Amino acid sequence: MLDTILSGAIEYAQTMSHWETTAVLLGVAYLVLAMRQSQWCWYAAFGSTAIFSWLFFDVSLVMESALNVYYLAMAVYGWLAWRNGASDKPDLSVQRWTLNQHGLAIGSVVLISLISGWLLTNNTNAALPYLDSFTTWGAVLTTWMVTRKVLENWLYWVVIDAVAIYLYIDRGLYLTAVLMALYVVLAIGGYFLWLKDYRSQQGLPEPA
Structure with a gap:
């Protein structure tokens, strides 16, 4: 199995799309800038997702392609949200969700992923429909969490990106799989x- 993946990665690297390379570099720039809470992250996100929308459609990852169209809209919304903040807070600050909010969010993602996975299985030629659905709906939720600066978005991304690594290897998008591994880190x-930053905002002491 490992030999097959390595040989496929080498072969792919020789014919790698310049568009995918550009999308990956912009994707890395987005995440690094988001970590620093820089509004420039949304410019990188817009460019990266515009390219990925086409790439995923080209390899029959229907839900992933649709997800990146959503990302385009969220890049615009995120830019506005981070610039203007909330109505009662001129500067949007990092916040946390309660356990009930997380339970509702995770349960909703699992349920809608099962439904859309079943629909894709029975009505389309989509590849890996249940995994494709899970990473799609999970990312829909988590991207919105980023726009609102919900701290736990990063933990959600760890799970989603880990699943996406397998998804992209299966589809032959090896560079994108490497990007997902980098995203996890x-x-x-x-x-x-x-x-x-959250501890600083709340006046909490740093752990020893």
């Missing part, structure tokens, strides 16, 4: 950076 770093 960066998401962990992003969580601790935002946690530090």
